[in-house]
Amino acid sequence: MTSPVAQHGLASQAKSPNHRRAFALGLRDAAPLFLSGAPFGLLFGILAYDVGLGLWGGQAFSSLIFAGSAQFAAADLFGKGAGLLVIFGVTALLNARHLLYALDLATRCAHWPSWGRLIVGYFLTDESYAVTARRLDARPHDPLPLAYFAGASLGMYFAWNLSTAVGLVLGASGPDLSRFGFSVAIYSAYIAIFVPLLVAAPRWVAAGVSLVLAVWLRDWPNQLGLVTAILAGIVAGYASQRLMDRRSEPPAASAGDEAL
Amino acid sequence: MTAQTLALIIGCSFVTYAMRGPAMLIFSRLQVPLFVRQALPFVPICVLVAITAPALLAPERSLDLNPLNNAWMLAGLGAAVVAAWRKDLVSPVLAGLAVFWLHHAIVTMS
Structure with a gap:
């Protein structure tokens, strides 16, 4: 110990x-x-x-x-x-x-x-x-x-x-x-932990994907649906974060712009 | 305590500790890949949502989105509204319980 x-x-x-x-x-x-x-x-x-x-x-x-x-x-x-x-x-x-x-x-x-x-x-x-x-x-x-x-x-x-x-x-x-x-108290406690973390769109995407898959795959054996839902949510959140980051980046200057 | 309970406790202790002490030691000497750092904030959200959603939306194993039947879903909604409003941990729990008991009382009376 x-x-x-x-x-x-x-x-x-x-x-x-x-x-x-x-x-x-x-x-x-x-x-x-x-x-x-x-x-x-x-x-x-x-x-x-x-x-x-x-x-x-x-x-x-x-x-x-x-x-x-x-x-x-x-x-x-x-x-x-x-x-x-x-x-x-x-x-x-x-x-x-x-x-x-x-x-x-x-x-x-x-x-x-x-x-x-x-x-x-x-x-x-x-x-x-x-x-x-x-x-x-x-x-x-x-x-x-x-x-x-x-x-x-x-x-x-x-x-x-x-x-x-x-x-x-x-x-x-x-x-x-x-x-x-x-x-209900236990699940409310989980909600109290994750709701304040939903501060940006990619986190909502991650939560949404996890929610839908966890409900849809709930009957998979050994809680494998739960694990799938978690991993898919993380990937979806990360991917949408990358997408948002790419969109917010200023466009790269072209060769013509540099010449100007 | 059964052998299974003992294995559960030892395994969870090991997994938890590995993310703490050794991580503090390793991270002082090692650069963590950027994608890992960017993915980590999504992890607790996805785990907790995936555990909570089926319990509240399908409490009897089949999906039940009818607010008249599903007190669990209503309790979860109540807790979520309060959690978005107040950032402490206790108020959403009390709200969830209050909605659940209120629903139970109304259904019992009618």
Whole structure:
């Protein structure tokens, strides 16, 4: 298990007064996100119990995978009987946005040690990246200590795991939550994540292609229709982005123009 | 915990971590191809839409676009409207649930 080792490494990073201060600052800056993330941890706990992951399985999901929407998708697909390879593929695709975060942090925090990147990378989430990127934007010339990111990330990690635990207990002891449209909350959460991302025409194209194909191919075995819909949507979005970029480029000057 | 659950957790942990720590290390030494960087923003949208759409538009496996029957679709629409208006995560969830319960109450009464 990576997390206890990681926590030890991060804690030792925070020992010097400067690092301790940076750790506390990261923790403080990320605190509002702990609260907004808590309902989702709670929902995940309920879902995990509902799909049959059990108390320990559900908690292990949050403590070892620690990946918000990817956890929901993996648990949801597991409950629908999807094959492991399909679940791993969807998890990888859903987490691919972390590559962008990793790329940004690797560039702007080049002073972080390699061992630190490997450890804090374990805790890289939308929230910890958002807080850290905001800090980097605000002070672009100050080298940000690794401890700042550690504070923001570890706080999120504990808040997420605590809320998952509460959700699991609720799921195990409460009434049949499916009667209350509990799954609607999960899909509404997905909608809350992707709707604000629909900011340009190519993204609408990607979403539209994925939507139509996912509904059309829904009966393909092993959720292969889902994978096809995702890949086709990405290709369609990328292609339309390229098309738009090409159209917005100024026309190349001809030889005659150059002579003039 | 069954062997399948254990395999699921270990596999998902590995896949997730590979996109984080090692990526942070590799990207400090390696140039990422432009087309990969341009394609990445589409990925979360396509994954979430592809998971959500069949669940809301075909909740009983067959396509159902009738708002009188399909409370799931209406709940999704409610959540989408609120998500476009407010950028937080909680309000669309509450809106989706409210529409779903309201539909359920109206259908039960009539």
